[in-house]
Amino acid sequence: MAQPEHWRLEFWLEQSLIGSFSHADLASMPREKVVCDIHCVTGWSLRDACFEGIRLSTLFRALPGLSSSGIRFVRYVAASDREHDTSTSLSLALKDGWLVDRKDGKPLSPEHGFPWRTLFPSRYFYKSLKWITQIQFLREDRPGYWERNTGYHSQGRPWREERLDAIRFTSSKECEAFRALSDFQDYRKSQTVIVKANLRNWRPVTRNLSGLQLKLCDFSHADLRHVDFSDANLTFGRFYRADLRGARFHRTDLEGSDFTEALLEGAVFCDNALSAAKFFTPSKHTRSAQENPHAGMTLSNPQGLLEDQEAYLQSLGVLKDL
Structure with a gap:
């Protein structure tokens, strides 16, 4: 400097x-x-x-x-x-x-x-x-x-709301081909960015999705149990009611992502960018910790959590090293 x-x-x-x-x-x-x-x-x-x-x-x-x-x-x-x-x-x-x-x-x-x-x-x-x-x-x-x-x-x-370039949006044909892959090494090597893809109800063939660039993608209701998202960029991802039990988010960029109602028991978050990320909506925050879908996750060294989201996760006892 x-x-x-x-x-x-x-x-x-x-x-x-x-x-x-x-x-x-x-x-x-x-x-x-x-x-x-x-x-x-x-x-x-x-x-x-x-x-x-x-x-x-x-x-x-x-x-x-x-x-x-x-x-x-x-x-x-x-x-x-x-x-x-x-x-x-x-x-x-x-x-x-x-x-x-x-x-x-x-x-x-x-x-x-x-x-x-x-x-x-x-x-x-x-x-x-x-x-x-x-x-x-x-x-x-x-x-x-x-x-x-x-x-x-x-x-x-x-x-x-000009966030992402519509020209870069992934077509439905590209999305279907992506969903069927069992190996994403070519995407990692080329740093290809998947933008605004429909990945709803997806169950990846492989659990290794580390290092991928999946931005503004909809993962709602997807079966992502034990998936490794380490070093991936999931900016603006929507994970509404996705099953993320046991998933790994090490050094994952999660800015603007929505985990409302996602199942996160056993999921591990570490060193994540979380600016504007959302785990709950205040108007729907009525569940007890015992029945909460986020109970059982762990999150350490979060970066940029909004105050209300931090307080919510703190109430569940899932935040570490704050």
């Missing part, structure tokens, strides 16, 4: 470096506050977050030759192990883009993008890039990390 005195933000026009700013350069520029709601693609929101920083339009005006370059898109590149990046149209960057270094009056933490990150209040938060080091101006769009690897929507407008 670069310290402010060593950090620079570079600006590239196609293959040419056209400018750069140090932390000190940016700190000397006129600053503004922007109060906005944060909407995570997994379903949670944070109201009235207050950021401080500089409009991207202010930075862009300081760059030579940009207005006559014919560019239409802007790519944002992070200094991260996974080489995160994302992109927007130039018009969105000029209208709604910010470069910020403070939130709620305090410097950004390393976890949240220190020293600088972008901010797009009108988009899901995956379009706001942490740890930014480069801004590139392009004539053709280039899909970002989450768009390439996860199938997230290129626009990400919350009011339209």
Whole structure:
């Protein structure tokens, strides 16, 4: 993680470096506050977050030759192990883009993008890039990390619920072929993403579903007893009344997943991303612990559990190492 005195933000026009700013350069520029709601693609929101920083339009005006370059898109590149990046149209960057270094009056933490990150209040938060080091101006769009690897929507407008790209949705023919497989090694090697597949009432031939990318899939009423989902990505999965007794969820991404009424006796959850995951609906939470379908599961080191879900699981005695 670069310290402010060593950090620079570079600006590239196609293959040419056209400018750069140090932390000190940016700190000397006129600053503004922007109060906005944060909407995570997994379903949670944070109201009235207050950021401080500089409009991207202010930075862009300081760059030579940009207005006559014919560019239409802007790519944002992070200094991260996974080489995160994302992109927007130039018009969105000029209208709604910010470069910020403070939130709620305090410097950004390393976890949240220190020293600088972008901010797009009108988009899901995956379009706001942490740890930014480069801004590139392009004539053709280039899909970002989450768009390439996860199938997230290129626009990400919350009011339209643009979470996943419909073009990436798995067809019914592909889904039927997938359901019949007994070996998923090719899917693991290629990191193929299955999106919005109908896996209702599915009973996999193999119990080894580890490492698969199954996003926004419907597993309702599926027989998934003793299935190993370790290292899989099951973002937005629906497991309503699925039989998951004895299943393993080690290092599984379960953000936004719904386990309402799922049978989880003997299921083991460990080191999971659980932002906006749901195990119960408050209006239906009337069962005793003895007859609860979640009794008997264990969950250790959860990440991002909502407070009401954490309290519910705590009441069942299934949370470990909190």
